[in-house]
Every structure is written in C-alpha cells, then in structure tokens.
Amino acid sequence: MATLNGSTAIRDKNLASLARYRALRIGKFPCAFWRLSSRPxxxxxxxxxxxxxxxxxxxxxxxxxDERGEVKxxxxxxxxxxxxxYSIPHTQVRKILTVTATLKQVRILDGQTEIAN
Incomplete structure (x- = not known):
C-alpha cells in the first residue's frame, strides 16, 4: 500500500532477513538507534x-x-x-479504613490508629 508521498510502508515489504528490516528502520527513523553513551x-x-x-x-x-489501600x-x-x-472490631463496620501490607504483615488502620494486624 502506498503512502501519501508515494513510498511503500515497511509493513508491506517482504523482508528476507532481520538485518534488511533494521536497515530500513534505521533509514526511516535514525533517532531510534542513537546511543545514549557518549563513548560508543x-x-x-x-x-x-x-x-x-x-x-x-x-x-x-x-x-x-508498604502496599497501601483504602477499603470500605x-x-x-x-x-x-x-x-x-480480614476481621476487624465490630465497632469499625461501615467505615473507610486504610490497609498497609508488607510481605510479612497486614495492618488495618482507622486514621492513625491501628485497629488490627
């Protein structure tokens, strides 16, 4: 399929090798292959x-x-x-609580107060 300027897109070419594909890509997008190092x-x-x-x-x-999230x-x-x-005290139902979790421990907080761990 030809593009607006009359050239064919890379996706429409049959490429015999990866090296040929890279050569076409470097020609079209040279900035994609710049090295970040100042010393190649x-x-x-x-x-x-x-x-x-x-x-x-x-x-x-x-x-x-810690992984942190709010739960209702x-x-x-x-x-x-x-x-x-996770169980919580019955006085904490219908509240939005904060849960913090590490690999070893889960803590449930109501504001700054820890209510369960």
Missing part, C-alpha cells in the same frame, strides 16, 4: 566501573515500600484486601 562501544560493565566513583551512596533511612467495611466485621478477608 563501551560495555555496561565498563561504563559502571568508570562512573562508580561519581555515584552517590544510598540514603541511611529506608523509604516506605460493610455490614459485617470483615474487610477484603488482596483477595483475602
């Missing part, structure tokens, strides 16, 4: 070793990685989080 031919390992001295150390304080407690004293049911 440098491997990732060599680039890491040269830049290692300028990298900043990781911070001492850990940032929070229905009429029953249970909430559903991650396809599991």
């Amino acid at each position: 031919g440098l491997t990732a390992r060599e680039a890491f070793e040269t830049e290692c001295t300028t990298l900043l150390p990781l911070p001492d304080n850990r940032w929070p990685t 407690a229905g009429k029953t004293p249970y909430i559903r989080f991650d396809k599991n049911d």
Whole structure:
C-alpha cells in the first residue's frame, strides 16, 4: 500500500532477513538507534566501573515500600484486601479504613490508629 508521498510502508515489504528490516528502520527513523553513551562501544560493565566513583551512596533511612489501600467495611466485621478477608472490631463496620501490607504483615488502620494486624 502506498503512502501519501508515494513510498511503500515497511509493513508491506517482504523482508528476507532481520538485518534488511533494521536497515530500513534505521533509514526511516535514525533517532531510534542513537546511543545514549557518549563513548560508543563501551560495555555496561565498563561504563559502571568508570562512573562508580561519581555515584552517590544510598540514603541511611529506608523509604516506605508498604502496599497501601483504602477499603470500605460493610455490614459485617470483615474487610477484603488482596483477595483475602480480614476481621476487624465490630465497632469499625461501615467505615473507610486504610490497609498497609508488607510481605510479612497486614495492618488495618482507622486514621492513625491501628485497629488490627
């Protein structure tokens, strides 16, 4: 199928090899194949070793990685989080509660107050 300028699209060509396809792509979209490195031919390992001295150390304080979500407690004293049911005190029904979860622990909060874990 011809495009507006009369050329045929790459998808309409029979390509004998991947190298031929890449050659056509480079001709049409050269910016897609620019290297981000200012020194072509440098491997990732060599680039890491040269830049290692300028990298900043990781911070001492850990940032929070807990999964967090809000759930609405229905009429029953249970909430559903991650396809599991968790019991809550009966005084917390019909409220919107916050659930925070790590790999080892699930906590249920009402505002800042922990009501179950």
